[in-house]
Amino acid sequence: MAKINLLPWREWERERKKKEFLTQLGIVVVFALVLVMGAGVFLDGLVENQQDRNKFVQTRINVMNERISEISKLREQREVMLARMRVIQELQGNRPVIVHIFDDLVRTLAKGVHYTKVSIAGTGLSLDGIAESNNRISSLMRNLDGSDWFASPNLKGIRENSSQGEQASTFQMSAVRVNPRQAAEEE
Secondary structure (H helix, E strand, O other): OOOOOOHHHHHHHHHHHHHHHHHHHHHHHHHHHHHHHHHHHHHHHHHHHHHHHHHHHHHHHHHHHHHHHHHHHHHHHHHHHHHHHHHHHHHHHHHHHHHHHHHHHHHOOOOOOOEEEEEEOOOOOEEEEEEEOOOHHHHHHHHHHHHHOOEEEEEEEEOOOOOOOHHHHOEEEEEEEEHOOOHHHOO
């Protein structure tokens, strides 16, 4: 048996193992490629799903932003309407005030005094008039000071007016207009 040549068998065995190795290597490479491609497709699906979700969230955000802008516009309109309502209520509340002022002007008017000019600016009242004597002007100032609708009468000036009588004088006076209802509410 010493004459048996085992070299071709060894070479065949090497060839067989080489083919088996290359086959296994090919299978592993194909499996790795399939695995990598499958993972890529899976990850692409996840990314696409997340992008769809992001688009949905973004559209909802846009809708909410529009609603928020509408709400802010409505709030601005509400503030404008409330301001108008306050002005209207103030005008409605102050409507009888002018009647009370004129009524009180007549009630505080002393005998022998008449007004030539009455003007109201804000809470200030300016009176110009003619009196038979300075005592009548003093009486008018006391009456204004005792009134609920006027306060702080201040005599600005007196000039003699001989065309109306011996002791007649023209005067200029100012007073502060007050609302007794608001004063009572503040107290």
